[in-house]
Amino acid sequence: MSTLDALRESGVVAVLRGAESETVVDTAEALVEGGVTALEVTADTAGSTEMIRTLAGELGDEVLVGAGTVLDAATAQSAIAAGAEFVVSPSFHEDVVETCNRYGVLVAPGVMTPTEAVEAYEAGADVVKVFPAATLGPDHLAAMKGPLPQIPMLPTGGVSPENAGDYVEAGALAVGAGSALVDRDAVEAGEFGAITERARTFRGVVEDAR
Ligand SMILES: O=C(O)C(=O)C[C@H](O)[C@H](O)COP(=O)(O)O
Numbered sequence: 001m002s003t004l005d006a007l008r009e010s011g012v013v014a015v016l017r018g019a020e021s022e023t024v025v026d027t028a029e030a031l032v033e034g035g036v037t038a039l040e041v042t043a044d045t046a047g048s049t050e051m052i053r054t055l056a057g058e059l060g061d062e063v064l065v066g067a068g069t070v071l072d073a074a075t076a077q078s079a080i081a082a083g084a085e086f087v088v089s090p091s092f093h094e095d096v097v098e099t100c101n102r103y104g105v106l107v108a109p110g111v112m113t114p115t116e117a118v119e120a121y122e123a124g125a126d127v128v129k130v131f132p133a134a135t136l137g138p139d140h141l142a143a144m145k146g147p148l149p150q151i152p153m154l155p156t157g158g159v160s161p162e163n164a165g166d167y168v169e170a171g172a173l174a175v176g177a178g179s180a181l182v183d184r185d186a187v188e189a190g191e192f193g194a195i196t197e198r199a200r201t202f203r204g205v206v207e208d209a210r
Contacts, residue, residue, distance in 0.1 A: 003085055003106040004126060004152065006064045007174050010038035011206035012164070012199070013088075013154065015068055015178035016051075017042045023187050024051045025058055030192035032062050034199025036181070038174070040068035040088050043075045049082045056083025066106075073099040080105050088154075088176070090131050092120045100124075108154055112136065114144050117151055127152040127173060134158025138166035145171035161201045165209035177202060 007013060014031050016024065019041055028039055041048045041055070048067065055065045066086035067079035073095040076087050080103045087100050092109040100107035101124040108127040111117045117128045130141055133155035141155055155167045156176025164175045181202055186194040 003064065004173075007038050007086070007106070007127070007154070010036055010064065011168070011174050011210075012036045012038070012181065012202045013066070013156070013174055013176040014039040014181050014199070015042065015156065015176055016040065016045075016182055017068070017178055018045055018184060019048070019051055019182075020187075021047055021051055021054070023190075024055060026190075026192050027182060027187055027195060028055055028059050028063055028065075030195035031182075031199045032059070034196040035203035036199040037062065038064040038066065038086075040066040040086070040176075042068040043071075043079065044069045049078050052079055052084050053082040056085075070096055072096065076100055076105075076107075077103075088129055088156075090129070092116060092123075092125075094123055097124045110156075114148060117144060117148055117153075121148075121151050127154050129153075129176065130155040130172075132157030133167065133175075134163070138163065138170040141167060141172060142170035161198075161205050164202055165205045168206050168209035175202075175206065 067084040068088045076099040086106040088108045090110040106126045108129045109120045110131040111128045152173040159175045159177045160180040
């Protein structure tokens with residue numbers, strides 16, 4: 001299956017920001033248990049490259065592991081060398097897109113406007129991360145998809161079970177979800193069942209909207 005198809009199949013891309021090596025595998029397993037099979041470890045977290053290596057090594061057959069908050073080519077290259085299968089940014093960086101294209105790794109830069117979406121796509125983006133999604137809303141995404149149906153869109157930022165279905169109905173390939181899915185308090189308390197429940201809820205909403 002292509003990486004693009006795997007993202008679509010997961011329907012939800014979990015954003016792990018502030019992850020810790022002690023809990024990251026349990027967190028990923030909890031997400032998979034709830035049906036979320038794509039996750040990104042954000043590069044602004046200490047040890048993110050090693051966490052990507054661990055997850056890709058231990059759970060690579062079950063989960064698509066990516067890197068988030070990638071702002072430069074060096075970070076993209078390190079993440080890819082560690083096993084990242086996709087790279088996400090909050091913004092558009094030509095050098096990040098170029099590096100990912102070079103290694104055949106799916107890249108999803110952040111965009112807000114149709115012009116930014118087309119520029120990123122023409123530069124080689126496979127998907128655009130519509131960010132911050134909640135500021136724009138599902139109507140914005142639907143309006144962008146009108147003239148740009150060929151560009152797969154991944155709305156992220158403020159996505160919750162309450163609005164995830166609206167983004168899918170608006171034409172999203174999948175949605176990205178951080179705080180509403182990977183609850184830091186639950187992780188720190190070792191309540192991985194709560195993460196599985198949240199994943200299940202998100203998945204259900206996305207499935208119903210398709
Ligand atoms: O920098 C990136 O690449 C990001 O992924 C930005 C945010 O961490 C996500 O947009 C998650 O936002 P929430 O779901 O609102 O917690």
